[in-house]
Amino acid sequence: MNYSCPTCLSNKIIKNGSTHHKKQKYLCKECGRQFVELPQKKYISSEFKTLIDRLLLEKIPLAGIARALDVSYTWLQNYVNKKYEETPREIKVSEKQKGKSTIQCDELWSFVGKKENKIWSWLALDVKTREIVGVFLGDRSKKSAEKLWDSLPPVYRQCAVCYTDFWESYTGVIATKRHKAVDKKSRLTSHIERFNNTLRQRVSRLVRKTLSFSKKLENHIGAVWYFIHYYNSLKSVKN
Template structure:
C-alpha cells in the first residue's frame, strides 16, 4: 500500500511503501521508483559536496583524521568510512606523459615508515624524473632486494630502457639496477638532491609518514592509498603547470 503523503528525498516520487523499522523501532519507508530507503523526519545530517571537497583537500595536508573532524564537524564513523572508500579507489599506478627514448635521468631513494607499530616497517621506494620533477616510480614494502625490484618494475618501460639512475650506496640497488645505467653517489654530490627533497615534502604533507606521530596508520591498505593519493595529485599538479 502506497504512502502518498511522503516524498522520496532522492527522486521526489510519492510512490512510497512501508519497509520495516530501524534499530529504535521507527518506521522505515522505501521508494518504489529509485529504491531509496529512509525514515520520516530523519535527524541524520547529510554531508554536502562542498564539505567532501574540503576533506579531499585536507587529506593532502599534514592533518590527522581527528583534526579533519574538528574542522568539518563530520562524525568519526562517517569520515573513516569515507576515507576507506576513497583510498580503495585511488589509482595505484604511475601516470606520466609519453617520453621519447633517449637521455633520461632519474633519482631514487627509500624512506622508512610504519603501519600499526614501529616493528611493522614499511619502506617507500621512490623515483623522480629530474627534468620534470614527476614521480615516475613507487613501491611500498621491505628494504631489501625485493623492494628495489618492486621500484624497478614500477618504472614506465622507457625509464627501465633508457634512464640513468642515481641512488645512494644501499646495496639492494646494485642487485637489481643494470650496472651500465646505475650510479651510486653520496649526498655531497647533489645528484640525489631532488629525491631527498621529495622525501622531505612527503614527511611534511602526509602526517602518517612523520617519524613521531599520533596519526599512524592501522591498515596497510590505507597507508598505501594515502601515499598514492598524494603522488597522483602531485604529479597532476606539476603536469598542469
C-alpha cells in the first residue's frame, strides 16, 4: 500500500472498513488517524486553524481567506461564528496601581447589514501604556457612554482624567472635574483617533466603503473584540 497518513506521514497503514459511500477507509497504526483516499472534505489541522486566526487579524474578507487557503466558505463561516462567539467581551489589561492616569475616549461608526443600521464602537485608551481599557458597541446615546464607562477597570473610573470630543453623551457620565472635552486641534485625543485608523485598517468589516460588512451583529462585535484582545496582548508585552 503506497498511502501515507495525512497527519504523521507514516506508511504503516491498514484497511479499516468503508464509509457509507462505499469508499475504502484506512487506519494509521502510528497515530491512530482514520482517513480515506482523495477525501471530499479537507482535513483542517490545528496549525491551519492558527493561520486562519492570524488572517482574521488582517483586512481580508472571509471570502478572500477561503479562496487563498482553498477551504470551504461555509466551513470557514461556521468556524468564525464559533470563534467570535467564544471571544471574551471583557477588557483585559495589565495590572495598574492607583494613581494619576490619563485616558482618551472616542466613538467609531460602522454598520451591520445596511448603512442605515449604524453601530458605534466606543473606545477608551490609556495614554501611557496605549492599551485599550474600555470597549462598548451600540448606538451613540448617553446609555452607550455609560456602558463604556462601566467597562473600564475600577482604577480608571476612580482616578483617570478623561479627554473626549464634545459629543454630548459624555456629559454627566464622567465626573466633571476629571472630564476634559477638547477639539481635534488640541491633539489631546490623537492616540485614540490613531487607533481608530488602525482598527479600520485591520478589520475589514469596519472599512467605510466595503463589501465585507457584517450581516450578523454578534460577529461584528466579536471581530472588534477579537482584534482588541490581540492588540492589548502586544501592548502588555511591551509594558
